[in-house]
Structure formats: structure tokens, C-alpha cells
Amino acid sequence: MADQETIIIGGGHNGLICAIVLARAGQRVTVLEAGSNLGGMAAEREFHPGFRSALAQTLYAMPHSLIRELDLTAHGLDLATEPLPIKPLSIAGTPQSITASSLAGAEDDDTAAYPKYVAMLGKFAAALAPFWERTMPRVGATGMSDLMTFGKLGLKLRLLGKQDMLEFFRVATLPMRDLLDEYFSDDQLKAALCWDALVGSQLAPRSPNQAVLTLLNRMAGKDAGQHVVPKGGMPGLVRALENAAVKAGVTIRTDCTVESVRIEGDENGQRCIGVELQSGELLLSDRVVSSADPQTTFLNLVGAQHLEIEFTNRIRRLRNKGYVARVHLALSGLPAFKGLDSPKGRLIIAPTMDSIEFAWDAAKYGQLPEAPVMEVLIPSLQEPNLAPQGQHVLAANVMYVPHDLKSGWTPEHRAALLNTVLSELTRYAPGIQDLVLGSELLTPQDLAAQYRTTNGHWHHCEPAIDQLLMMRPTYEAAQYATPISGLYLCGAGCHPAGDVSGNPGRNAAREILA
Ligand SMILES: Cc1cc2nc3c(=O)[nH]c(=O)nc-3n(C[C@H](O)[C@H](O)[C@H](O)COP(=O)(O)OP(=O)(O)OC[C@H]3O[C@@H](n4cnc5c(N)ncnc54)[C@H](O)[C@@H]3O)c2cc1C
Structure with a gap:
């Protein structure tokens, strides 16, 4: 594996993280980013002379383990900032302020219920946390490591205790509205508390299925998913990733759009041999890892002519409309x-x-x-x-x-x-x-x-129950490898989902190295 040539399409945070892990393992890695800046949706832009902003503003979903593993603090990441409280605005000017440990400005009953609500979600988020950081087993897989993943999940849930385990199964697919109605009475408070379960998705408070899971995934990040703005904003994180990548020997090229993924093969199978750039330059490699969204990767860069019709149809049908x-x-x-x-x-x-x-x-x-x-x-x-x-x-x-x-x-x-x-x-x-x-x-x-994200979706494609876990983005591409030998995915369209978590990028790299 060491000393092999890997090309990564896209210099968003997942592409960079995948690059760092592979380069540290001895691979020669090149990141090709179409934009002028690294960071993808976390990159900074000037929107008015002298005024700058990034789309992604706050960090909540990245696990401690990843920050430690990549040694991001040594590369300039500074997270010594206070978590941001949630402040629901009211026309009457009735202020409320919500943090993980406090709720100010609410009625007594709601204030009393809040710690119970946070503790319940915190327990469930901690039980699920390891599963966002590892590859999901293939549907129908019977290999030892796949069975162990299922076994560990079962054990983690069982260790919650019988009552909490039953409660987990009850609430995991509830609409946020039903869950919040059980705990609270204040309308404004409930609306603010469901925000993190819904933002970026095709979900509203009455939608069943994955809202609670989305919330639990977000709560698995550093410090129980509390939102912080890194020093220097999200570009501060991107700079730390760039520093770590350069230190690991990664070659980074910006303003470098990949036009297509080169495939070679015959009826016995197809293999990815490199990429062709918009400039016409051909770059050969042992493997290509794409952090572009799944439709861009398979339909635009690979081309349906290289894919099975059923697989192509599933990629075409992905639900990925941004809202x-x-x-x-x-x-x-x-x-x-x-x-x-x-x-x-x-x-x-x-x-x-x-x-x-x-x-x-x-x-x-x-x-x-x-x-x-x-x-x-x-x-x-x-x-x-x-x-x-x-x-x-x-x-x-x-x-x-x-x-x-x-x-x-x-x-x-x-x-x-x-x-x-x-x-x-x-x-x-x-x-x-x-x-x-x-x-x-x-x-x-x-x-x-x-x-460069199909339909402008926050998560590249909807983290819906049918597009999650061992189905994300679809089976046959849910373990980061794809039906084309030598081609992998590593972006937000993979397990576990979007947000600036780095999990898809790190999981993909580990899978490649396994
Ligand atoms: C409005 C908005 C606000 C958000 N706010 C937050 C937030 O506060 N916190 C948070 O955690 N998440 C937030 N998100 C979500 C988060 O930004 C994304 O889920 C995350 O950035 C996805 O990371 P990625 O590295 O997988 O992909 P991306 O960030 O999309 O990066 C993919 C990269 O691939 C490049 N690329 C694509 N095609 C090619 C090609 N052919 N050749 C070369 N390069 C290519 C793109 O230019 C891009 O740089 C927000 C999203 C939106 C839309």
C-alpha cells in the first residue's frame, strides 16, 4: 500500500482529511481542487468589499478523536472559544438562552425537564458515536469484522440498560415534534430545540424517521456537539488541515478541475487509472478518491457507460435537493x-x-x-x-x-x-x-x-433512512469502495453524512488502508 499514488478529487475538509491519513501511511497523495481556495463549503469568500464569510460557520460534529489523531492543534487549530448559546428570538423580546448545561428564561416546568432531555439524548448519542467513525458492514456481509460491528452496536445499546435501550428504540425514529411535546410546553423553546435535527435536510418537525438520528449524529461531535467558532473561523480549521497535509507530504493543486475519471477495462472488470483535468492534462495513479458528491462522481466524472444500469439508476434517483x-x-x-x-x-x-x-x-x-x-x-x-x-x-x-x-x-x-x-x-x-x-x-x-455540489445539498445527498448507514449513498458504494476497482468515495455523501465532521474522509482512508 505504501508508496502508491493516490489522487483525491476535491479539497474540502473531507478530501484533505483523507489525504492526510493516506500520506501519513506512506502514500504519495495529490489533492485536486477546482476552486481557488481549499475548504469546499467551509472556505472563506468575500461577499462585499472588505466583508468575508464561509458557508459553514460553526464546528460541532468533528470528534475529539479525529482532532487528536491529526494533531490539528499542533498545526494551528485553536478551539479555546466558548460554545455558542442558542438564543430563540422573540418579537415580544422574551429572551431565552440555551446551552448544553443550562436553560435560561423558560417556564419552571420546562427548566426542570431540560436536564432530563439533555441527559437522555446525551446517553444515546454516546452509544451511537463509535458507529459514525467506522465503516458500516455490507448488506448481507458475514465477515468477522462486519459481524463485530453489528455485535458492538448491539452491545453498546444493551449496555444502556433495558429501560434506556427500549426508550432508544422508541424515540430513534420519532418526529421531533412528538419528542419535544413529551418534554416541554413552550412553543418557542421547542422550535429552537428542533433546529439541529432539521437544518440542512428535507425534514420539518412532523417528519418521521431520521430527525432524531441526525441530532444524535451531530451530538456525537467534540463536547457533545456544542457549536464553537474556531479561532480564525472555519478557515482556521481549513488552514490547520492544509498545514497538516503539507507536513505529511501531500501535493495540493487549486484551480484544478477534474473533467473525468479515466477507466480502463474489459468484460472482466473495470479499473480506474487516473483522472483527466479540464486543461486536458492526464494524471495517472493507483487509485482515485472522490470527495465530490455521488452524482457528480458517477454521472459526470465516471459516466454511465462504465456502470451497471441498476447502480446508475440508484445514483440518478438519489434524493439530494437542497432547501x-x-x-x-x-x-x-x-x-x-x-x-x-x-x-x-x-x-x-x-x-x-x-x-x-x-x-x-x-x-x-x-x-x-x-x-x-x-x-x-x-x-x-x-x-x-x-x-x-x-x-x-x-x-x-x-x-x-x-x-x-x-x-x-x-x-x-x-x-x-x-x-x-x-x-x-x-x-x-x-x-x-x-x-x-x-x-x-x-x-x-x-x-x-x-x-460544485449537485442541487446544493448541505449533506451532498439527503441523510434519509434509505440513504443512511450501509445504504449511503447506495449499496455497492457504502463502504467507500465503488463498483469500479481503484475508485473510492470520501465526501459528505458517504457514511455518516455531511457537516464538518471529517468522519467520511477518515473512514474512507482507513478502508483504503485496511
Ligand atoms: C448554507 C450552509 C451552511 C452550513 N453550515 C455548516 C456549519 O456551520 N457547520 C457544519 O459543520 N456544516 C455546515 N454545513 C455543511 C458542511 O459545510 C458540508 O456538509 C461539508 O462542507 C461537506 O464537506 P466535504 O468535504 O464532504 O464536501 P465539500 O465541502 O462540498 O467539498 C467538496 C470539494 O470538492 C470540490 N470539487 C467538486 N467537484 C470537483 C471536480 N470535478 N474537480 C475538483 N474539485 C471538485 C469542490 O470544489 C469542493 O471544494 C453547511 C452547509 C451549507 C450549504
């Missing part, structure tokens, strides 16, 4: 939000779980919601150098904005959406409009084009 838009505002000063002393934190605009459901109802029929729900962050409070002195950046994840707007995206629709978002913000922060120096709207279509 999150990003709005950036360049602000001349810090906006004042009703009821908040400081807007430091994750500000949630979603007054009730119904308000989230109604926004989703519109989007699932291809319409723009009348009242979008959103999570707002002012990253320049943590990183003042994102904006000129005394000025600020506001970044809002706006849900639900359909990739496929029924009437098609026109300049008028874009203006209308931006206007609606600004009006919503003004209800909670009167006067904010007077501070706006510039703005940027990125619809899921813009995200698809600018971040």
Missing part, C-alpha cells in the same frame, strides 16, 4: 435585537414548530415560504477581522428555500426572497435595514454552481 439558502449582510454596525443584551450566539427565528412546518409545506410544493425560518449568526463578533473595524457580517441559514422553485428562479424571485428575509430580520432587529451596506443571497441553485 437551505444563505444570506450574507455587510453591516455598518452591530444590530440591536429585541430582548438581547448581546447577539453573540445562534439566533433562531422560528416562533413555533408550526412556523417551521408551514415554511416546509410551501417549499415542498416548490414555493417560497411567506415567513421563512432561519438561524442567524454574526461571526464578526468572534472574528472581528471578517469586516472592517467596527462593522459586522451577518450570516443567515434560511429554510426552506427550494432548489427547484416551481416557477423557476428569476431576478424577481431572488429580490423577493432577500426582501422577505430582511423584513423578517427587521421585526426582531428594528433598524437593521439602515445598517446594510451590501448583501448576498445564495439560493440552493447558487450553492450548486459555486460549490
Whole structure:
């Protein structure tokens, strides 16, 4: 294995992590990134002169074990920042503040229930955590290591104790609404607490199946999934990964788009022998690992002519429509939000779980919601150098904005959406409009084009129950190897899913080295 040549398509965080692990094991690794910057969706962009932001703002899903294994602190990662509280915004200005260990501003009953809720989810998240960090067995596999994975999962759940194990099976596929109704009465609190189970997915509070699992996956990250902004923002993490990659001997090429994956073979099988760049350059290698999303990898870079029809159909049918838009505002000063002393934190605009459901109802029929729900962050409070002195950046994840707007995206629709978002913000922060120096709207279509991700999906493809675990993105490609010998996947479209966790990248590298 050592001294072999590996090409990695895409220099997002998963591509970089896969590269570091393989290079440290002695492989000669080259990362080819189409964009000018590394980091993929965690890369920084200037959206208005002097104002910068990344799509991914907060780190929560990356496990401690990965940060330690890659020695990221020694390569410049600084996570010595306070976790961000969740602050649901209210027009009446009734402030609440939620952290993993405290709930301020809620009714007594809800305050009393909160530690029980957190403890229950914490136990389940800890039991599942090891399974996000390893390859899922093949469907029907009977090998020793596959059986051990199932055995360990069973044991972890059994060790919860009978009562908790039964409770885990009961809640694991509940809609978030039902789970939260069991514990709490305050509408605003429940809406804020379901955010992390839903954001980035085709899910609303009444959706069954994978919302609780998504939440548990996110809670398996460093410090129980609490959100932190690394020093230097997400680009601080990307720089640490780049430093670690360079130190390990990885060659990195940016502005380098892979046009196709080269396949050789006959009726006895096909083998991947390298890639062809947009420039026409041919690069040969022993293997290619793609962090591009599965449809881009198989349909655009490999080509259906090299794949079995059934496999191609399953890749074509992947559900991967993005429903999150990003709005950036360049602000001349810090906006004042009703009821908040400081807007430091994750500000949630979603007054009730119904308000989230109604926004989703519109989007699932291809319409723009009348009242979008959103999570707002002012990253320049943590990183003042994102904006000129005394000025600020506001970044809002706006849900639900359909990739496929029924009437098609026109300049008028874009203006209308931006206007609606600004009006919503003004209800909670009167006067904010007077501070706006510039703005940027990125619809899921813009995200698809600018971040080279099919349909602009946060997770590359929906982490739905039929596209999870040993089915992610689909069987025959769920163990990072693909039906084409020498071609692997390592991006968010693989187990366990998206977010800046690094799990797909590290799991893929381990699988290659096994
Ligand atoms: C609006 C928004 C906000 C988000 N916020 C957060 C957050 O706060 N925290 C969090 O943890 N997650 C967040 N996410 C999700 C997270 O950013 C992604 O899940 C994660 O970045 C996926 O990482 P990746 O390395 O697998 O893929 P990507 O980050 O998508 O990187 C893939 C890379 O491959 C490159 N590429 C693709 N095709 C080619 C080609 N043909 N040749 C060369 N290069 C190619 C792309 O240019 C890209 O750089 C957010 C997502 C969105 C959309």
C-alpha cells in the first residue's frame, strides 16, 4: 500500500482529511481542487468589499478523536472559544438562552425537564458515536469484522440498560415534534430545540424517521456537539488541515478541475487509472478518491457507460435537493435585537414548530415560504477581522428555500426572497435595514454552481433512512469502495453524512488502508 499514488478529487475538509491519513501511511497523495481556495463549503469568500464569510460557520460534529489523531492543534487549530448559546428570538423580546448545561428564561416546568432531555439524548448519542467513525458492514456481509460491528452496536445499546435501550428504540425514529411535546410546553423553546435535527435536510418537525438520528449524529461531535467558532473561523480549521497535509507530504493543486475519471477495462472488470483535468492534462495513479458528491462522481466524472444500469439508476434517483439558502449582510454596525443584551450566539427565528412546518409545506410544493425560518449568526463578533473595524457580517441559514422553485428562479424571485428575509430580520432587529451596506443571497441553485455540489445539498445527498448507514449513498458504494476497482468515495455523501465532521474522509482512508 505504501508508496502508491493516490489522487483525491476535491479539497474540502473531507478530501484533505483523507489525504492526510493516506500520506501519513506512506502514500504519495495529490489533492485536486477546482476552486481557488481549499475548504469546499467551509472556505472563506468575500461577499462585499472588505466583508468575508464561509458557508459553514460553526464546528460541532468533528470528534475529539479525529482532532487528536491529526494533531490539528499542533498545526494551528485553536478551539479555546466558548460554545455558542442558542438564543430563540422573540418579537415580544422574551429572551431565552440555551446551552448544553443550562436553560435560561423558560417556564419552571420546562427548566426542570431540560436536564432530563439533555441527559437522555446525551446517553444515546454516546452509544451511537463509535458507529459514525467506522465503516458500516455490507448488506448481507458475514465477515468477522462486519459481524463485530453489528455485535458492538448491539452491545453498546444493551449496555444502556433495558429501560434506556427500549426508550432508544422508541424515540430513534420519532418526529421531533412528538419528542419535544413529551418534554416541554413552550412553543418557542421547542422550535429552537428542533433546529439541529432539521437544518440542512428535507425534514420539518412532523417528519418521521431520521430527525432524531441526525441530532444524535451531530451530538456525537467534540463536547457533545456544542457549536464553537474556531479561532480564525472555519478557515482556521481549513488552514490547520492544509498545514497538516503539507507536513505529511501531500501535493495540493487549486484551480484544478477534474473533467473525468479515466477507466480502463474489459468484460472482466473495470479499473480506474487516473483522472483527466479540464486543461486536458492526464494524471495517472493507483487509485482515485472522490470527495465530490455521488452524482457528480458517477454521472459526470465516471459516466454511465462504465456502470451497471441498476447502480446508475440508484445514483440518478438519489434524493439530494437542497432547501437551505444563505444570506450574507455587510453591516455598518452591530444590530440591536429585541430582548438581547448581546447577539453573540445562534439566533433562531422560528416562533413555533408550526412556523417551521408551514415554511416546509410551501417549499415542498416548490414555493417560497411567506415567513421563512432561519438561524442567524454574526461571526464578526468572534472574528472581528471578517469586516472592517467596527462593522459586522451577518450570516443567515434560511429554510426552506427550494432548489427547484416551481416557477423557476428569476431576478424577481431572488429580490423577493432577500426582501422577505430582511423584513423578517427587521421585526426582531428594528433598524437593521439602515445598517446594510451590501448583501448576498445564495439560493440552493447558487450553492450548486459555486460549490460544485449537485442541487446544493448541505449533506451532498439527503441523510434519509434509505440513504443512511450501509445504504449511503447506495449499496455497492457504502463502504467507500465503488463498483469500479481503484475508485473510492470520501465526501459528505458517504457514511455518516455531511457537516464538518471529517468522519467520511477518515473512514474512507482507513478502508483504503485496511
Ligand atoms: C448554507 C450552509 C451552511 C452550513 N453550515 C455548516 C456549519 O456551520 N457547520 C457544519 O459543520 N456544516 C455546515 N454545513 C455543511 C458542511 O459545510 C458540508 O456538509 C461539508 O462542507 C461537506 O464537506 P466535504 O468535504 O464532504 O464536501 P465539500 O465541502 O462540498 O467539498 C467538496 C470539494 O470538492 C470540490 N470539487 C467538486 N467537484 C470537483 C471536480 N470535478 N474537480 C475538483 N474539485 C471538485 C469542490 O470544489 C469542493 O471544494 C453547511 C452547509 C451549507 C450549504
